[in-house]
Amino acid sequence: MVRRIDVTGSDGVNLAAWEFADPPKDRAEAGQAPGILMLHGLMGRATHWASTARWLSERHRPVGLDQRGHGRSDKPAGGLYTRDAYVADAETAIEQLDLAPVTLVGHSMGALTAWQLAAKRPDLVKALIICDMRASAIGAASQREWADWFTTWPLPFATLADVRKWFGEDDPWVERPHPSRGEFFAEVMAESADGWRPVFSQEQMLASRATWVYDAHWEELAQVRCPTLVLRGIDGELGRAEAQEMVRVLPRGQYAEVEDAGHLVHYDRPDGWRRAVEPFLEQLAEGYREPVSP
DSSP: OOOOEEEEEESSSEEEEEEEEOOOSSHHHHHHHHHHEEEEOOOOOOGGHHHHHHHHHTEEEEEEEOOSTTTTOOTTTOOOOOOHHHHHHHHHHHHHHHSSSSSEEETTTTHHHHHHHHHHHTTEEEEEEESSSSSSOHHHHHHHHHHHHHHHHSBBBHHHHHHHIIIIITTTTTTSSOOOHHHHTTTTTTEEEEEEEEOOOOOOOOHHHHTTTTSHHHHHHHOSSOOOOEEETSSSOOOOHHHHHHHSSTTTTEEEEEEOOOSSSHHHOOOHHHHHHHHHHOOOOOOOOOOOOO
């Protein structure tokens, strides 16, 4: 079962949360199913977590949040797309959905939101999974590259097949055929009068990205006190050396990697992702043990 739950964001923005399992019948039952809030990356949406939610729902209460500007959530022109706004949205979602103490699972930008929230509200967060997100500054050149990349999109796409082919094969950022990438972008397109266009605004994505690419986030990472798994795809954007330094900085950090996976780890290799994540969640269920340093 999947159902939408409306959440009111920090400044009144309407956010769409998605419950990927039958909701608990009462508070006692809710207490038996540990809450998990899944936060997608830039341009993503909660449905990208669907395959993860299926196996999580066997023991947990998994909820995905369409963050502001994404998916079915509001995309106000001139709205706030700041780090504080994204973090506050996740905070209010946890409280309104009664998920605390929650395990946060974040990919890319969503991972940064997750660890900033874990540092800010340790009372709400039981554990954290950081998927392919760097703590170092990415820099101005990266922002310019993204702006240039957006201009290459051949909008509108005539069909979803064209979406899949362009993002999976023809996109200049694709080094080799990448079918799962094509599927990923097909999920964030909507049909309009003249064809298929993204559900998000490219300008708002750049505005969101501008609030974190220029700065490093090591200080906030070091403030995270809960058990944390830092996970990367071998061919992703987070390098092994930086990932292991993130683990060292974290007071209770662990490290994992998924072979043959790029940046979209959970989407590229769902089986490998599950094999990497499940032991960490089992540790939490059994009671946390200090890990061996990588």
